[in-house]
Structure formats: C-alpha cells, structure tokens
Amino acid sequence: MRVSSGSPFEDKIGYSRAVLCDGWIFVAGTTGYDYATMTMPGPVTAQCSNALATIGAALQRVGASLDDVVRVRYILPDPADWPACWPIVREAFARARPAATMISAGLQAPEMKIEIEVTARRPLS
DSSP: OOOOOOHHIIIIOOOOSSEEETTTTEEEEOOOBBBBBBBSSHHHHHHHHHHHHHHHHHHTTTOOOGGGGEEEEESSSOGHHHHHHHHHHHHHTTTTTEEEEEOOOOOSSTOOOEEEEEEEOOOOO
C-alpha cells in the first residue's frame, strides 16, 4: 500500500510519502513544508514540527502512529540547528524511543533546514 501526502513533489520526483509492506511502514524523507499552503516556515523548529505532523498523518493512514516508529533519521544542513529540535523530537518520540541518527548534509532546496525519515512497524492486532 502506498500513501500520498498530496505533495506535488511526489509526482514530480516519483515517490510515495509512505509505503506499507508486510507490516513495516517506510516513510520518505519529509521536510517542513506546510502542504496546505505550500509554504516553508523559516525557523528550523517550525519545520521540524511540520515534518513530524506530515509523518504522523501518513502513519495514521496505515493504522499506525509516531509511537510505532522504530528507526528515525534526521538530516540537517547545519548541525548547529539540531539542539533546537531536541525538545520537539523528544516529545514526538517519548513513547517509541526509536533508534536514531542525525546526519549533516545538504538538502534539496536552501530553505530546507531539516528532513526526517522514519521506519515504523504497524501494531499487531
């Protein structure tokens, strides 16, 4: 099963926001766009919150939540921005406590300050 967030980038680039396969959920790297307005907020904290909301909505569409995340990768062009995100990600993953990695790398557009990718496991019924 494939999930779309409605982002125009999904069609332009050729990917799905999330893919469900055998109970595993793979969520594509997600930036901080507000897809309702197609705007990118300036602060890294707002981008982090938006990315997590988009990821949470994708997980919900396949019967999961942020509590089911087992692996998360954070990608930031400027590692100095990372500490400002700690309270946001700590709250988002307080229950899941996934294995995590922060990578410093360039992103697709200069206004992007964070990209988050997760792997989750759908809860067993």
